[in-house]
Amino acid sequence: MIWGAVLLAFACWGITFGWTGGNFWVKIGLSVLAVFSYSLFWQKPRIHLRFNSLLLGLFSAALLYSIFFMGHQLAPYILPGAKTQVGGIYSLGEGTSKVFIFLLLFFITGPGEEIFWRGFFQENLMKKWGNLQGFTAATLIYAGVHVFSHNLMLILAALVAGTFWGLLYLWKRDLLVQITSHSLWSAVIFAVAPIEG
Numbered sequence: 001m002i003w004g005a006v007l008l009a010f011a012c013w014g015i016t017f018g019w020t021g022g023n024f025w026v027k028i029g030l031s032v033l034a035v036f037s038y039s040l041f042w043q044k045p046r047i048h049l050r051f052n053s054l055l056l057g058l059f060s061a062a063l064l065y066s067i068f069f070m071g072h073q074l075a076p077y078i079l080p081g082a083k084t085q086v087g088g089i090y091s092l093g094e095g096t097s098k099v100f101i102f103l104l105l106f107f108i109t110g111p112g113e114e115i116f117w118r119g120f121f122q123e124n125l126m127k128k129w130g131n132l133q134g135f136t137a138a139t140l141i142y143a144g145v146h147v148f149s150h151n152l153m154l155i156l157a158a159l160v161a162g163t164f165w166g167l168l169y170l171w172k173r174d175l176l177v178q179i180t181s182h183s184l185w186s187a188v189i190f191a192v193a194p195i196e197g
Contacts (some may be wrong), residue, residue, distance in 0.1 A: 059182020
């Protein structure tokens with residue numbers, strides 16, 4: 001079950017970044033749907049609608065956006081060519097409607113990634129290896145599938161975001177918090193207020 005999830009995730013992200021044909025956002029959406037469906041086959045997610053969860057998700061999304069905004073300002077002083085690589089990430093969306101990107105990230109990739117990566121993958125690794133080891137392995141693999149982008153800033157971004165959401169899940173074990181945080185953060189940072197500008 002776990003190794004199948006790892007292989008599927010690497011295959012999907014490998015195709016998304018490695019295959020130059022097709023629309024990037026459609027490819028990532030299909031990749032997330034594939035891993036999400038895999039997780040649903042093995043485990044049904046438990047999501048409880050609570051106002052406090054929505055509020056914490058909103059706050060954590062704003063906090064993560066602030067971390068990325070500050071990181072973007074500091075990155076050029078630490079990594080030469082950082083701004084060019086960030087521009088490369090945003091160029092993946094060229095020619096695609098911002099409304100489409102927002103809707104895709106908010107309603108499909110945000111929820112789908114959190115249900116798969118944290119609710120299924122990290123949860124099962126923590127049960128198998130313990131909380132710290134499971135969190136660490138899940139976070140490294142989450143960042144690892146982004147190596148196919150050949151973009152160091154995107155890999156580091158996945159590592160930072162994956163660590164943030166992984167710790168959040170380790171703390172609260174609440175998928176509504178995760179989904180709210182990931183969906184809002186990704187939709188805003190890619191379609192509403194890109195940090196590149």
